[in-house]
Every structure is written in structure tokens, then in C-alpha cells.
Amino acid sequence: MAPELTTALAPCWAMSPLAVPTHLPAGLWFDAVIVDDASAVWTAHAVPAIARGAQLVIFGDPAGAAPAPFPTGPAARGGDVLLDRARELFPVCALGTHYRSFDERLFGFAAARVYDEEIVTFPAADRSGGLRLDVVGDARYDDGTSPVEVEHVVQVLLDQVRARPQESIGVVSFDARHAERIRAALRTAATDAAAAALLGRCVVTTADRALGLVRDAVVVAVGFGRDARGRVPQRLGAVSEGGGERLVTTAMSRARRRIVVVSGVSGEDLDPSALRSRGALLLRDYLLYAASGGSGRRITRGDDAAAPSPSGTPGRRRRTASTGSVLDAPSAPQGSPVDLSVTVVDLARRLGAEGLTVHTGHGLGDPRIDLVVEDPGRRGDLLVAIETDGAAYASQPYARDRERIRPAQLRARGWSHERVLTRDLFRDPAKEVARLVRAVNAASARRNAVPGLSPQRSDD
Numbered sequence: 166m167a168p169e170l171t172t173a174l175a176p177c178w179a180m181s182p183l184a185v186p187t188h189l190p191a192g193l194w195f196d197a198v199i200v201d202d203a204s205a206v207w208t209a210h211a212v213p214a215i216a217r218g219a220q221l222v223i224f225g226d227p228a229g230a231a232p233a234p235f236p237t238g239p240a241a242r243g244g245d246v247l248l249d250r251a252r253e254l255f256p257v258c259a260l261g262t263h264y265r266s267f268d269e270r271l272f273g274f275a276a277a278r279v280y281d282e283e284i285v286t287f288p289a290a291d292r293s294g295g296l297r298l299d300v301v302g303d304a305r306y307d308d309g310t311s312p313v314e315v316e317h318v319v320q321v322l323l324d325q326v327r328a329r330p331q332e333s334i335g336v337v338s339f340d341a342r343h344a345e346r347i348r349a350a351l352r353t354a355a356t357d358a359a360a361a362a363l364l365g366r367c368v369v370t371t372a373d374r375a376l377g378l379v380r381d382a383v384v385v386a387v388g389f390g391r392d393a394r395g396r397v398p399q400r401l402g403a404v405s406e407g408g409g410e411r412l413v414t415t416a417m418s419r420a421r422r423r424i425v426v427v428s429g430v431s432g433e434d435l436d437p438s439a440l441r442s443r444g445a446l447l448l449r450d451y452l453l454y455a456a457s458g459g460s461g462r463r464i465t466r467g468d469d470a471a472a473p474s475p476s477g478t479p480g481r482r483r484r485t486a487s488t489g490s491v492l493d494a495p496s497a498p499q500g501s502p503v504d505l506s507v508t509v510v511d512l513a514r515r516l517g518a519e520g521l522t523v524h525t526g527h528g529l530g531d532p533r534i535d536l537v538v539e540d541p542g543r544r545g546d547l548l549v550a551i552e553t554d555g556a557a558y559a560s561q562p563y564a565r566d567r568e569r570i571r572p573a574q575l576r577a578r579g580w581s582h583e584r585v586l587t588r589d590l591f592r593d594p595a596k597e598v599a600r601l602v603r604a605v606n607a608a609s610a611r612r613n614a615v616p617g618l619s620p621q622r623s624d625d
Contacts, residue, residue, distance in 0.1 A: 390429015
């Protein structure tokens with residue numbers, strides 16, 4: 166077939182870089198070649214695709230998992246990773262907003278510890294999702310797997326597909342043998358046809374092959390725990406090897422709505438002074454974070470952390486010569502102190518005087534929501550996000566992000582969003598407070614009239 170006719174019939178092609186020499190005929194050229202997940206592609210493997218385009222766009226995450234070998238045959242290494250080489254040669258545009266996770270608690274740890282708090286995330290009003298840690302304390306492990314943990318993972322999957330059949334689900338493990346045992350257990354686990362069909366769609370993979378995986382719910386099957394003698398391992402398989410921190414980052418960033426971490430040990434069981442790799446330290450701290458439910462509060466034990474200060478500052482991990490841990494770094498994201506303006510403080514006081522429950526500076530990352538108001542009909546449930554045109558507003562340089570993207574993302578996560586202008590508060594604060602009270606009551610009425618209905622306004 167003539168190359169011109171081929172591109173006219175099918176102008177957009179998608180395939181693995183390794184398939185390009187086999188399936189694309191000689192002389193077939195494209196206006197642009199886009200390479201996704203470039204951190205998992207060897208440069209040599211991408212050359213045939215790159216050579217066929219007039220323009221090149223490369224997407225990738227420098228913290229993502231490195232290229233994985235094929236399941237069969239020897240590992241064919243290609244030398245340089247495409248993303249690493251491209252960052253040296255081409256202009257780089259950093260994408261600073263995380264849209265995947267419905268609840269920022271899913272990505273909060275990675276945002277703080279891996280991406281240096283440079284990624285913007287969005288908190289969710291609905292707190293039913295999020296993150297949890299299941300410690301299988303009676304499990305005993307041999308070569309990165311345990312029948313008890315496998316059984317618990319399968320039970321978590323069954324509970325998930327029966328409670329939320331509309332959600333997609335996946336399992337990420339750090340050990341290939343552990344993943345294979347989970348696959349085998351899934352084949353015989355479902356006792357009814359509906360659960361069997363749903364589990365048939367469940368993807369079980371290892372962290373080094375999970376870079377393109379995105380699911381509503383993800384089970385991270387750690388696969389490490391006490392041995393037959395009850396001893397806690399300090400070497401955690403591939404996580405303790407070079408690049409192990411990339412595997413941990415990949416595993417904890419695959420979910421849209423919820424993550425369940427299943428492990429034979431908690432973060433408190435792992436001694437940071439005995440962990441000699443960045444990956445093992447990162448996994449230990451992630452287990453602590455997951456145990457807190459993604460709240461960002463530090464979980465301490467014994468001499469591993471200093472006592473809280475009178476101001477409530479959480480304890481911090483000390484530097485250890487054997488691990489090279491970051492000096493005075495919190496094991497979970499704490500967030501920078503919130504510098505509330507006089508306007509926001511006064512508005513919170515006025516709304517509180519109207520009988521509303523108000524929280525200030527809500528969220529893990531920056532910019533945070535200035536004020537959030539609980540549902541008057543459901544105490545404890547967050548409902549309305551109120552943002553002013555103060556410092557958080559000014560920190561967003563683009564009008565599109567401030568006026569359209571951020572409000573839309575917050576509404577998609579269950580909030581009713583209200584904007585308050587400082588000039589209006591100065592001119593007539595009572596009028597603005599009355600408007601906000603009406604907005605809160607209206608959002609509460611909409612939510613409570615139809616269960617599951619988003620509280621956003623009908624004209625949004």
C-alpha cells in the first residue's frame with residue numbers, strides 16, 4: 166500500500182516502539198511522533214519511531230519505573246533511558262498539576278517526598294475513598310511471597326468488586342512470584358458468576374510493569390514480612406536495589422479513588438537505621454503514611470522520633486549515618502504553615518457566628534482552600550469550598566487555572582465552590598456572609614434531597 170494512502174486512511178497510529186520496524190513500511194512518515202512513558206523506554210528502541218517523524222514530543226516521569234525486561238528471554242538492555250537523554254538535549258516543560266487522583270491523599274505522599282511539593286493536587290469533599298494499610302501480622306514470608314497475604318489480597322479484591330462493581334481494579338506487587346500467586350488464587354476465588362466476571366477484569370502486575378496502569382482502586386501487595394522465625398527483613402527485594410524508589414513511586418500513584426496497601430509489616434516494624442537504600446526508606450515512610458489514612462500526621466514510635474513540641478509540631482526522623490536519611494525530614498507530608506489573611510480569619514469568624522462549622526487552610530498541598538464549610542445536615546461531612554482572591558489566588562499565574570480549571574476540579578470532587586472578592590467583603594461583609602450562608606444551605610438541600618448528588622449548583 167502506498168504510504169500516502171496509508172496515512173490518509175489512518176492518520177493516527179499507536180504501537181510499541183519495538184513494533185515500528187515490523188509494522189510500518191519504509192517511506193511512511195508522520196508530521197509528529199509522540200512517545201509516552203519515556204522513562205520506561207530505552208533510547209535505542211525508540212530510534213525507529215523517532216526517525217519517522219518531522220516533530221518529536223516526549224512525555225515521561227523522571228520518578229517513574231525504569232524499562233523492564235521482557236518476561237521471557239534475556240533482558241535486552243538498550244543503554245540510555247529515552248527520557249533521561251531527552252532531558253539533556255531538548256527543552257523541558259514541567260507539568261505541575263495532578264489530575265488523576267480523585268482524593269489528594271492518594272498522591273499527597275508522592276507530591277511531598279518525591280516531587281518536592283511542586284505538584285498541585287485537589288482535595289476531595291467525599292472522604293470515603295482514600296488510603297488504608299492492612300497489616301497481615303500472622304503472615305510468614307519466603308522469597309517475597311506469603312500464602313496468608315495472598316489470601317488477604319484476594320479477600321480485599323472480592324470485597325471491592327462486590328461493594329463497587331462499577332469501579333476498575335488492579336493489583337501491584339513488588340515481586341513477580343507474589344504477583345503470580347495472586348493471579349492463581351484469583352482464578353478459583355470467586356464463588357458467584359458476577360464476582361468471577363469482575364475479577365476476570367482485574368489486572369495483576371509488578372511495579373516495574375505498572376507505569377501505564379491506571380485503575381479506580383489499586384491494591385499494593387507489598388510481599389514482605391516476617392520470616393519463619395519471626396524476624397523482620399531489612400532487605401526488601403527489588404525495592405532495596407538501585408532504582409527501588411522508582412518502583413515505590415509507581416506503585417503508589419496508580420489509583421484514581423482508593424488504595425489498599427497489604428503488608429506483613431508496618432512502617433514501625435522497619436528500622437530506618439538498618440535500611441540502606443532510598444527505595445526501602447521510601448517504602449517504610451509510605452507504610453507510615455498509609456497507616457495514618459493519608460492524613461499527613463506522623464506516626465511515631467519509641468526513640469525513632471522526638472516528642473511533639475508544645476506547638477504540636479510532629480516528631481521528625483533523625484539522620485542516620487548508615488542510611489543517609491534526609492536530615493529532619495518528616496516521614497509524611499506535613500504541609501507548609503498556613504498564613505491566613507485578616508480577611509479570611511474574619512470571614513471564618515462571621516460564618517461560625519451563623520452556626521456553620523468552618524475549617525481554614527484545607528488541603529495537603531498548595532494552594533490550599535481558604536475556607537471549607539461542613540454540611541449543616543451532616544456534621545463532619547465537608548460541603549462548600551470558599552476561596553478568596555488573596556495570596557492563594559495570586560499564586561496561580563494563569564487566569565484559566567484560577568477561574569476555570571481549579572473550580573471545575575473541585576466541583577468534580579464533590580465540592581460546591583464559592584468565590585469571594587476582598588472588595589465585596591470590605592464594602593458589605595454582612596451581605597457576603599448572608600450570600601454564603603444561603604449557598605451552604607442550598608448545597609446541603611441538594612445533597613440531602615438526592616443521595617449521591619453532587620452539591621454543585623445546577624448552573625455550574
